[in-house]
Amino acid sequence: MTSDLVYHVAGAGLLAIALWRLATCRDTLRRITALNVLAIGIAMVLLASGHDPATGVTNPVPQAFVLTGIVVLVAVTAALLALAERLEGSSDE
Amino acid sequence: MNETSLLVSLPLIAALVAAAWPRAATITGVIATLGNAGLAVVLAIRIGQGGAEAEALGGWAAPLGIGFAADGLAALMLVMTALVGLGVSVQVAGAPLPDAGRTGQRTAFWPLWLATLGAMNALFLSADLFNLYVTFEILGLAAVGLTALSGTRTALRAAFDYLSAGLAGSLLLLLGVALAYATAGRVDLAVVPELAGSHEGRVALGLIFAGLAVKAALFPLHFWMPAAHSSAAPEASALLSALVVKAAIYVALRLSIEGGAAVELLRLVLAVAGAGAMLWGAWHALRADRLKLLVAHSTVAQVGLIALAIGLTTGARDGTIWRAAALLMLSHALAKAAMFLAVGRITEELGHDRISGLNREELRPGAAEFAFAIAAISLIGLPPTAGFVGKWLLLDGLIDRGAWPWVALVLLGTVLSAAYLARVVSRCLRGGPHVAPGARRPAWRAGDAAALGLATAALALGLASALPLTLLDATLT
Amino acid sequence: MIAFDLALAAGILLCAVSALTRRDRTASVAAFMVLGLLVALSWVRLAAPDVALAEAAIGAGLTGALFLRAARRLGPLRPAAGRTLAVPAALVASGLGGGLAWVFASASPPAIYAPLVAASLPESGVSNPVTAVLLNFRAWDTLLEIAVLVVALLVANLLGSRRLVPVSLGEMTLPFARIVAPISILLAGHLLWQGSSAPGGAFQAGAVLAGGLLALVLAGLAPTGTLVVRGALIAGLSGLAVFLIAALGSEALTGSLLGYPNRAEKVWIVAIEAALTLSIAATLCLLFTGFEKRKTS
């Protein structure tokens, strides 16, 4: 059992939890949180795949992918939250 | 300077200018859209004559760096985007401003549209899976902005559902890309055949296709789409329905061509889902009580038809059916944009968009109804429109193969589309005193020009369908 | 170390469950932030310090702050009406998760990128391979990623999300902000500069800078006029503008989009990164504060 395997499993676990929550919950904020957890899970399995246990280094290209993913996600999350807040604000219009 | 570089950077630069100086937004937007159309046409002509081109960005070759692949299919899509964009831009730029509320809407439209344009161009040219994911994110976000543009509560609600579904889709895509990396060690587009050769890689392709299906609103993952497309402003709906949906379909087509015979299963799924979409969309379009909802559901059905065509492509690159799919995408883009613009005008004029209240006081239909009718003819696939040539090629290929059940399905879809579009067209021809109290003929006489132009383009492309077909020959050779 | 990994993984999963099931919004967001920090820690374990830094600053910090803002505005969680298909969903999700774990664990990527990066690194102008990938080998990805930020800014601008009203956080706020702000500027500069050779870079620096700015805003120390917001918007847009001009300029010079001139790569990269840092900081700040002042109920 290597540490890579642990993180693979942890990443997949995050994916499963997030997908389950996405499919069972209607609350906007919670759905956005679930999408964020989903993204973290993907990042984790990607990094774990890029990790080479023999040399102990992680391939820089998946690292760059994950970095890009994090920035993209914060942008989309901000837009989603702005939309959710506007929706909440206009509920009694 | 290369056309491809300008195609991807010019719209983004223009978006920045339009966002920074709202007063110059309209003029910037129009100039950039015009320039983009010119560039796309120049590139298409060059590719049509000289064949496909590939470029390694920054001089870093494919597995490590990102490549641009400008072939006939990409060029056709670029021209399609440019044409539709031009029509919608004319509509937005020319519209009179009835009140101050719309000024802000219009200035906000331009940067969002230009970002959409830049993202679409980048997406069509990209030859890298991860890069595709990033372009999808720009596209999805800008499209949500366009949806929310009208600011009504329904539009905001639809925009939120659109964005969260879109994000789930692109995350699935990203998951697929991650698995592709984990399997093959690289993520450029040429890796697809290799992916199809291993269990893990096949799972990756399955996840990528699932993500694309969400983005393309493919049945049964279309749940977000009718609301989004019917609640947005007409110009935004035109862009969303005509172009944004095509991005995901384009990638599916590209992957399907790249993957060859090895992705037969995915193609079968596409074909079945497409058939489902065709029937489901048509059924709901037949029952819709609002015009925009009918048109939005017809998008579901038409996307289904295109997906069906992609799904029935054989692995061979010299087959005819994928050409049919490309042509159907083109004709649907032009016709659907024209249709949404026409619906916008009809709604503006009547003060409502209930189908039951479409009858007009005098018998003579106006230019908007005429544009709608031409677009409907193209969508149904009657000669001599581009839709007809596309369907003809599709049926030709299917009959060559003896795939009679599929032929029957396509014909059924055609009949259904004729049925639901006739609901509108026939009503426009009827007389009756059913004009809404607030109805007025808008003073803006040129307002139908864009819709008519786009509908005519769909018609003319059918007559000159040899042009796109020759261009497609320059694909993946 | 395997025990540490296992404990960390367990903590991560626990936090995720907590973030997604707690009924109390604040507690849920707090769990999400802890999740971000633990994940960052795990990525340090996976030898990805650049990503860990970014996750801590952006993923946990800024996203968490955004969630907190939203949690305050959205009000308490309402009980879900109607039946949800919890059990089938759980079955499918766990099936997919299990399958994915198995598939990812059984796949071992052939070493394609590593030798290529190693061979090309000397030509890239920087010695940190992640920065080399981000700003040279796959700079086009990064450019489009900045475009995503810009579009998010545009959408937020369009929606006119409610402007944050500075709230007094007690007596500590002012001195805290006065200390944090300059430190964040120093730290951002450091991260930016060392990004070319060691973990760090524009994104991390930008996020840290944004944190400092936000501290100032929350303490009511930052000016909040229309002109300032407009200036911040222009600053947010300028990063992509600089990147695009650099892309086209490099094409004019070398004939290849984003192909920097030989032996001047480092200058180009650092210049772009500097512009990106400022722009990212401004963008993240604006995404947090919002554009339009509305009455908060």
Added chain:
Amino acid sequence: MIAVPLWLVPALPLALVALSLIPGARPVVRALVPVAPLPALLAALADPVPAPVRLDWLLLGTEFAVTGMARVFLAFTALLWALSAWQAIRLLAADAGRDRFITCFLLAMTGNLGLLLAQDIAAFYTFFAAMSLASWGLVLHAGGPAQMLAGRVYISFAVAGEIALFAGLSLGAFATGEVQLAAMASLEVPALATVLMSVGFLVKLGAVPLHLWLPLAHAAAPAPASAVLSGAMLKAGLFGLMTVLPLGSVAAPESAAALAAMALTGLILAPALGLLQADPKAVLAYSSVGQMSLMALGLAAALAAPEAWPAIGPALVLLAAHHAFAKAALFLGVPAVWASSGPLLRSAVIVGLAVPALALAGLPGTTGWVAKDALKTALGEASFGWHVWLGAALFVSSLGTSLLMLRAGALLIRIEARPGTPRDVGLPWLAMTGLVVAGLWVVPVGSVAPLTASLQDLAPLAAAALLAGLFVAGTRAVGLRLAPMPPGEILALLQRAPTSAPVLALPAPPRRGHALVPRRREPRLPRPERGALAILTVAAALALAMAVTAPEPPPQSQATAPAG
């Protein structure tokens, strides 16, 4: 003769349509309409025939050529359109909707001329559809209740015909793999395709029972439009049938019998119904049904006896050309009667109208007699089961036509002059009457053998005169008065239940009061989690399906395929 590039034939009317979009250019367009068919006429009369033109960029690759009998069709069609256009611009000079009429007229002209030249099915179908659909505008032109009814019936039949034709052409093209129109007559074309195509053409041709639209439309349209509808466009159906039926190559007794049954019904029914009409144009329309049935009978005979086709074919073309001129002259004569106010002028016009009427009735020495005799001779060469009936059928046809002509003449004498009708509408009619006399020597039908008239040929005419005389005398004696029947028998009967004024205004939407009030119903609450569940399920299913299907060995192209 000037060498005309063939693409000019459809392009000139089309260019005029485009020009008419500019309001300022419309007077020019109006003046130019009669010259629009000129290229077609020149192309038809040119010797040698103009070279084929290929336009690869158009549709599926289009080719225009003048082949075989199309030359004759092109010649008389062009002449008819030109003279009708001349009368149309004079007759409608003061009409408010004249520009709309002229646009439809030009479009129909484009279609009619183009379909005679098109060599591929896509172009042929497009032209055919353009002709059929644009004629709708001609039928609707006057805008009254009768026009609305006729328009609705017309468009229903036209669309049904178009669909049948399209389906047939597609099936044929798929079966043979050819897109050439000529290939549709080959034996590889499935029977269903041939039947569908024939139905499309038979609707146009007005074969019983697909003729129901014809009397309505001809009575409703303005006279010059009726002239081209009856003279030129019905012939397009005949032309289509002659193109797609496997004539002269294989005997098809069953199809021949079916076609003959339709034709014989038409021969008997048309005069019977036509005699009851009160509108001279409706009478003329029924006579067209009868005449077209005669031509269909010729086709049926050729289907039954392929060896007779070389003789029947030219005879049919001859008959078609003759009927085109004569019927157009009669229709164009109606406005001439309107314009004739004085009794002297009126009688001169009626005498002039007698020329085409007698030609149609087959008076010895006229073109009608030549044409009918040619058909009779040709049919005489055929030998098959029911050919003995042909002589009787021809007699009935002549008798019926003679009776109809008498009826039409009687009605025309009585119709009232319409003041305000320009006098010069008579000029195109005179020109057309001239063509009735000399037309068969103008159009290139080949040699028309000089015939000797026999007394026997007068028999139908004499019988008709006798019958008419007896009938008139009888009714006078008994004092009987017949109520005229409206055109379009069955449909007209259906329509009897009175509908209020604007006939096209179909019933209002059911919820009249609520139709316009936007319902304030909140849309059903969205269930986003259901969507997410769908996404999850689809993703899981796809992943599972992909995982369990066997991976194929990496294809050969892997090494060579860096995308594009």
